[in-house]
Amino acid sequence: MASVNGGAYTWDWGLCVSQTHKNYTEEDEGEQVDRYLMSVFFTNTELVNLGKKFPVVPGMPMLDFSALDKQSDNIDEFFTTAQLSKMSQYEILRFKNMRKNYEMMASLGLPAIKPDFMKSRRGGAKKKRKECSDDSDEEWTPASERRKSQRDRIPVTQFSFPLKQGVDAVKKTPKLKKIEKVPNIKPEKHEIKKNTDSKMPIHTYPLRPASSAVSYMKIEVPDDDEFLYCEECNKEYEGDCPVHGPLVIVEDTEIKPKDKERSLYTLPPGLCVRKSSIQNAGLGIWSDYKISPRTRFGPYKGEKTQDLDKAHSTGYAWQIYENGKPSFFIDAFDKNQANWMRYVNCARNEDEQNMTAYQHRGQIYYRTHKVINPDTELLVWYGEDYSEELGIRRWEDSTELKPFTVNGTKYLDDEI
Numbered sequence: 001m002a003s004v005n006g007g008a009y010t011w012d013w014g015l016c017v018s019q020t021h022k023n024y025t026e027e028d029e030g031e032q033v034d035r036y037l038m039s040v041f042f043t044n045t046e047l048v049n050l051g052k053k054f055p056v057v058p059g060m061p062m063l064d065f066s067a068l069d070k071q072s073d074n075i076d077e078f079f080t081t082a083q084l085s086k087m088s089q090y091e092i093l094r095f096k097n098m099r100k101n102y103e104m105m106a107s108l109g110l111p112a113i114k115p116d117f118m119k120s121r122r123g124g125a126k127k128k129r130k131e132c133s134d135d136s137d138e139e140w141t142p143a144s145e146r147r148k149s150q151r152d153r154i155p156v157t158q159f160s161f162p163l164k165q166g167v168d169a170v171k172k173t174p175k176l177k178k179i180e181k182v183p184n185i186k187p188e189k190h191e192i193k194k195n196t197d198s199k200m201p202i203h204t205y206p207l208r209p210a211s212s213a214v215s216y217m218k219i220e221v222p223d224d225d226e227f228l229y230c231e232e233c234n235k236e237y238e239g240d241c242p243v244h245g246p247l248v249i250v251e252d253t254e255i256k257p258k259d260k261e262r263s264l265y266t267l268p269p270g271l272c273v274r275k276s277s278i279q280n281a282g283l284g285i286w287s288d289y290k291i292s293p294r295t296r297f298g299p300y301k302g303e304k305t306q307d308l309d310k311a312h313s314t315g316y317a318w319q320i321y322e323n324g325k326p327s328f329f330i331d332a333f334d335k336n337q338a339n340w341m342r343y344v345n346c347a348r349n350e351d352e353q354n355m356t357a358y359q360h361r362g363q364i365y366y367r368t369h370k371v372i373n374p375d376t377e378l379l380v381w382y383g384e385d386y387s388e389e390l391g392i393r394r395w396e397d398s399t400e401l402k403p404f405t406v407n408g409t410k411y412l413d414d415e416i
């Protein structure tokens with residue numbers, strides 16, 4: 001939708017503030033579970049007023065709302081007269097806001113997803129569409145396809161950052177030369193070691209797709225988590241990716257320290273907790289809005305522990321590495337120490353995986369690597385060993401039904 005102080009939010013809505021907290025309980029696997037749904041809608045003005053609540057991304061421009069031109073205040077070109085006449089004032093205002101937000105973000109060079117209604121015009125559709133063909137809502141492509149094209153690929157994909165001219169310039173540059181000159185790239189290839197410490201085997205976590213890129217389910221352990229891996233470039237940078245820019249940061253909702261069941265109340269606007277789409281997986285996290293790729297959630301909150309057995313048994317622990325060696329766990333089993341991320345379930349294959357977990361400066365974050373449509377469950381890959389330990393079976397093909405075992409209980413095909 002819009003960006004406040006540079007924190008870019010790509011919600012499709014745009015109008016009134018309405019916040020609904022719905023708490024109810026439901027029997028779930030013998031446990032009373034609070035469910036919490038929350039949707040927040042903002043206007044531009046309210047986003048500005050709420051500025052403090054949203055993250056400031058260093059180096060990114062403040063929004064200048066005066067930059068919106070009159071044209072953005074008109075949506076006639078996208079609808080027929082008959083369609084417009086059927087719309088309420090509310091709907092018209094909402095579409096206008098969506099257009100304004102999109103155009104403002106695009107003009108600032110921020111990641112923005114074009115609202116669907118702006119993709120078709122009443123007249124001259126072809127011409128206009130061609131002009132817009134560099135839009136940021138490029139769909140994610142399967143790893144196998146990316147793998148094929150990875151070597152030849154010019155490393156500019158979804159977003160025009162920092163400015164449109166920058167993208168054009170990079171596009172004209174052959175192969176990867178342009179990025180290799182960027183000063184904050186670590187000069188030598190960042191070596192990734194597999195942990196061999198038998199006392200604390202790798203199983204409880206992650207940390208990023210393998211450096212050869214491309215399979216989001218193949219993850220290796222970082223020996224230095226100062227560096228940020230850019231999946232689009234398949235490179236590591238000391239700071240934000242100079243080509244694709246910083247990730248869109250979504251912070252947790254701030255809560256009072258004394259809030260009970262604090263994990264549920266930390267849900268950021270636009271996400272909700274409900275029953276997982278995966279049979280017998282309990283609760284999961286769902287999106288209420290279209291989330292763009294390169295959106296970062298986190299950090300993962302929980303109890304810091306070195307108790308290996310406990311961390312193994314809970315099913316909520318990520319392992320943190322220091323200098324390439326297992327160091328401690330962040331265990332989110334205790335709902336009063338955890339945040340909402342404890343409810344994110346494990347993808348069963350790369351197709352359904354829409355987030356990647358990674359470690360940065362001693363903390364775990366989840367980031368999106370493809371567009372997540374509204375009403376979609378957020379799914380991350382826990383890592384080969386840990387998911388196996390939890391009995392989560394990996395499916396090669398999402399359409400293929402296979403029996404699987406969860407926490408020791410075997411489920412048959414027709415129960416899946």
Ligand SMILES: C[S@@+](CC[C@H](N)C(=O)[O-])C[C@H]1O[C@@H](n2cnc3c(N)ncnc32)[C@H](O)[C@@H]1O
Binds near residue numbers: 278343344390392393
């Ligand atoms: C971090 S928790 C995720 C939240 C959990 N669903 C809940 O309701 O609290 C991990 C646990 O969720 C369940 N789970 C996660 N992903 C699953 C999957 N793909 N298939 C089956 N169970 C899954 C397993 O019971 C696992 O131990």
